[in-house]
Amino acid sequence: MPIPRLIDDVLHEASGRAERRNAVTAPSGGPAGNALLIAWTGLLLLVLIAAELITLLDVRGLIDWHVGIGVLLIPVALLKTAATGWRILRYYTGHQPYRTAGPPPTLLRVLGPLVIASTLGLLASGIVLIVVGEERSRQNLFTALGQRVDLITVHQALFFAFAALAGLHLLARIAPALALTSGRAPGRLGSTTAVAGSGRRTLALSATVVAAVIAVVLLLPLADDWQDDGGGPGGPPPGSSSPP
Ligand code: HEM
Ligand code: HEM
Numbered sequence: 001m002p003i004p005r006l007i008d009d010v011l012h013e014a015s016g017r018a019e020r021r022n023a024v025t026a027p028s029g030g031p032a033g034n035a036l037l038i039a040w041t042g043l044l045l046l047v048l049i050a051a052e053l054i055t056l057l058d059v060r061g062l063i064d065w066h067v068g069i070g071v072l073l074i075p076v077a078l079l080k081t082a083a084t085g086w087r088i089l090r091y092y093t094g095h096q097p098y099r100t101a102g103p104p105p106t107l108l109r110v111l112g113p114l115v116i117a118s119t120l121g122l123l124a125s126g127i128v129l130i131v132v133g134e135e136r137s138r139q140n141l142f143t144a145l146g147q148r149v150d151l152i153t154v155h156q157a158l159f160f161a162f163a164a165l166a167g168l169h170l171l172a173r174i175a176p177a178l179a180l181t182s183g184r185a186p187g188r189l190g191s192t193t194a195v196a197g198s199g200r201r202t203l204a205l206s207a208t209v210v211a212a213v214i215a216v217v218l219l220l221p222l223a224d225d226w227q228d229d230g231g232g233p234g235g236p237p238p239g240s241s242s243p244p
Pocket of ligand 2: 049052053056059060063066067069070071073122123124125126127129130152155156159226
């Protein structure tokens with residue numbers, strides 16, 4: 001497919017006016033229900049990611065918030081991965097309503113898995129930091145082009161990949177997400193309440209939020225090692241690559 005056409009398809013989808021033939025099938029709502037769950041989860045991710053970005057203004061001083069919001073993001077990102085993965089699976093296993101709805105535009109189809117890999121990689125690298133603690137996180141893993149690389153450098157590198165990939169995804173998906181959740185998305189019957197399965201979607205989102213809160217209660221104490229009051233053994237070791 002010629003490049004201009006590939007880009008046209010993405011711009012049309014990003015406008016939120018693309019006609020996606022999402023059938024409504026009972027009891028879950030089928031492709032239309034799945035698209036709604038993906039869109040609501042996307043908006044929840046957007047709010048949490050925005051809050052997490054604010055903690056970067058002073059990650060050290062706000063380390064509890066940084067770790068807390070970071071952990072809240074994990075179940076929500078996993079729900080997003082499951083909902084989009086289900087759509088891909090149903091499409092490739094020939095489930096008719098999903099075949100009729102069709103795949104996303106090619107460039108978004110390629111971008112999707114990269115957004116998932118960078119998001120889950122960023123979150124996993126954050127968990128590694130709090131599990132192994134500050135001292136070991138600042139130990140040099142290897143040196144590349146004269147740059148010392150430790151576990152924090154890995155986390156920062158994944159952040160830049162995530163920022164670029166999820167940023168592109170957000171540009172293409174924010175208007176469709178708002179159109180879907182406000183019931184204005186073209187190519188589907190009636191308002192959001194008309195889509196079967198709203199109880200299941202509410203249950204999935206609520207269970208995800210409950211799991212996220214439980215994860216924070218269990219994991220946040222691990223952030224103590226990163227507190228500035230020297231919670232970790234002797235504070236950052238001298239000559240470590242990442243400034244405290
Ligand atoms: C930052 C806020 C985000 C918003 C508002 C958002 C919104 C959306 C929307 C509306 C769709 C299309 C649903 C459809 O009509 O089928 C979508 C698809 C998708 N999203 Fe997101 N998303 C966000 C973040 C993420 C993140 C962090 C991930 C990774 C965990 C992700 C992974 C995907 C994938 C793999 C798809 C399927 C490919 C596609 O159709 O583009 N999204 N997203
Ligand atoms: C489970 C989730 C997460 C955990 C446990 C976590 C933990 C940490 C820790 C311990 C640090 C080192 C702080 C220091 O150098 O003193 C850090 C740094 C950082 N984190 Fe996270 N993080 C998580 C998620 C995220 C997310 C979602 C983002 C971005 C959206 C992010 C972006 C960053 C950045 C950019 C730094 C480097 C800050 C700097 O050196 O100025 N992290 N994180």
